[in-house]
Amino acid sequence: MNPRILTATTGRILRQLRHDRRTVALLVVVPTALLTLVYFMYVDQPTPPGQPSFFDRVALVMLGFFPFVIMFLVTSIAMLRERTSGTLERLLTTPLGKLDLLFGYGIAFGLAGAAQAAIASAAAYWLFDLDTAGNAWLVVLIAAVNAVLAVALGLLCSAFARTEFQAVQFMPVVVLPQMLLCGLFVPRGEMAGWLQAVSDALPLSYAVEALQEVGAHAEPTGTMWRDVAIVAGTAVVALVLAAATLRRRSG
Amino acid sequence: MEDAIAIRDLVVNRGRRRVLHGISCAVPRGSVTGLLGPSGSGKTTLLRAVVGVQVIGGGSVTVLGQPAGATPLRHQVGYLTQAPSVYGDLTVRENARYFAALHGRRAADADQAVADVGLGTAAHQLVGTLSGGQRSRASLACVLVGEPEVIVLDEPTVGQDPVLRAELWARFHALAAAGTTLLVSSHVMDEAARCDRLLLIRQGRLVADDTPDAVRARTGVDDLEEAFLRLIRANEAREGQAPPPRVEEAP
Numbered sequence: 001m002n003p004r005i006l007t008a009t010t011g012r013i014l015r016q017l018r019h020d021r022r023t024v025a026l027l028v029v030v031p032t033a034l035l036t037l038v039y040f041m042y043v044d045q046p047t048p049p050g051q052p053s054f055f056d057r058v059a060l061v062m063l064g065f066f067p068f069v070i071m072f073l074v075t076s077i078a079m080l081r082e083r084t085s086g087t088l089e090r091l092l093t094t095p096l097g098k099l100d101l102l103f104g105y106g107i108a109f110g111l112a113g114a115a116q117a118a119i120a121s122a123a124a125y126w127l128f129d130l131d132t133a134g135n136a137w138l139v140v141l142i143a144a145v146n147a148v149l150a151v152a153l154g155l156l157c158s159a160f161a162r163t164e165f166q167a168v169q170f171m172p173v174v175v176l177p178q179m180l181l182c183g184l185f186v187p188r189g190e191m192a193g194w195l196q197a198v199s200d201a202l203p204l205s206y207a208v209e210a211l212q213e214v215g216a217h218a219e220p221t222g223t224m225w226r227d228v229a230i231v232a233g234t235a236v237v238a239l240v241l242a243a244a245t246l247r248r249r250s251g
Numbered sequence: 252m253e254d255a256i257a258i259r260d261l262v263v264n265r266g267r268r269r270v271l272h273g274i275s276c277a278v279p280r281g282s283v284t285g286l287l288g289p290s291g292s293g294k295t296t297l298l299r300a301v302v303g304v305q306v307i308g309g310g311s312v313t314v315l316g317q318p319a320g321a322t323p324l325r326h327q328v329g330y331l332t333q334a335p336s337v338y339g340d341l342t343v344r345e346n347a348r349y350f351a352a353l354h355g356r357r358a359a360d361a362d363q364a365v366a367d368v369g370l371g372t373a374a375h376q377l378v379g380t381l382s383g384g385q386r387s388r389a390s391l392a393c394v395l396v397g398e399p400e401v402i403v404l405d406e407p408t409v410g411q412d413p414v415l416r417a418e419l420w421a422r423f424h425a426l427a428a429a430g431t432t433l434l435v436s437s438h439v440m441d442e443a444a445r446c447d448r449l450l451l452i453r454q455g456r457l458v459a460d461d462t463p464d465a466v467r468a469r470t471g472v473d474d475l476e477e478a479f480l481r482l483i484r485a486n487e488a489r490e491g492q493a494p495p496p497r498v499e500e501a502p
Contacts, residue, residue, distance in 0.1 A: 004352065004355065005352065005353055007352075008349055008352035008353060011349075012338070012345070012349045015341055015345055016338060016340045016341055019340045019341065019342075019377065020340055085334075085336055085338075086332045086334050086336030087336045087337070087338060089304055089332065090330060090393075091353075092304065093302050093303070093304060093325060093328065093329075093330045094350070094353045094354065094397070095325045095353055095354065095355075096353050248303070248304060248320065249303065249304055249305060249306045249320065250305070250306060251264075251265060251266075251305075251306045
């Protein structure tokens, strides 16, 4: 990797995003709109004594979901466009290294995901009185790491898609099972053993567990840091695998 | 004169179909060499082999004394793809500055390259809003900004107005006079006369490798289109009564 080329590539990707005002507006507005929906869904539900309210439980996990789903989609499409528009082939004839490109995407969309999570968290805490025992900045940090993971998975999956239609189909394949098994709908400890094993193998489960640790404990716990490290490590592995799918020569 | 590009017995297969049938030729340093042939004759495949992004089935391609695609060549070879490969959601200037950064050039160099291709007044326009001809010039600026020693251009003048086309050819010759080697493909025969040397390919085989004057002298006609027609007919006659190879479109 070359710091000058990595910086230029990150800047280029963010500049492309900045020119697309509608996408920026959607990135900012949609999570807050969905949180509003969730707030009014649960506003009249009684809270079982001694437990966090439904809204607190669901909204906290959703703050991790937003950047995960959206950055996965944005990245898959952006990378597919690089492939189909010929810019990828051209870039690979320049001094740019494969990791410069992939980490450029990781940093640029990771920052976008972090910004999105920060705005959504601000809405959750200030508008809807989200209550967590731990610090709100930890929630944003976990969401940002989650965004980087989504970017890495998106870059990897885009190698297996030839068209935008195919790329979009990877969302239900890669993202939905992770959401279903992450412990929001059924606590992981109550799942059948084989489902638990699958859940243990999916990185989003660790991101959700980390968020729940922040929800329950005033100070960052060892489990939380371990989970964050697992999510970040998975992201790095996915980026390296994605580099292996980039071929300078093709048929 | 030393050769910048040396191609020996180059064979390229696409799937089971042979696209280039053992081509041998050389491109002298500091010249403008035209690669001419009809659509589907293998021009793009040959150029891709020179920049090292094409998987080859046999033979060798040497550029500046190194095998095509070698890492140091990525600083020395510039490639203009046939479809303009620039970012439609960036301005002309932002595109040029990005490719400048990849090659370690300054922003001022990028602005100069944009002015050199006649896009000075459109520098702040998004590439996606430009006409086809302007877009391909934006793409050309991104090649020129790296000041490569070898420039490979795939149909750079398609869709340009005659005045601009003349200006671009004048620029190519100025670059060659300064020592740059240019390999320029075209399917328009009237551009052949502007080249120092000509490579004519048809159905993946080299039909002529000579200067325009030598081609004219050999065939006894002034018009290069007519001269090429005679060369092709003479070739077919030499190959005897065998049926002509099936014409297939390369992708």
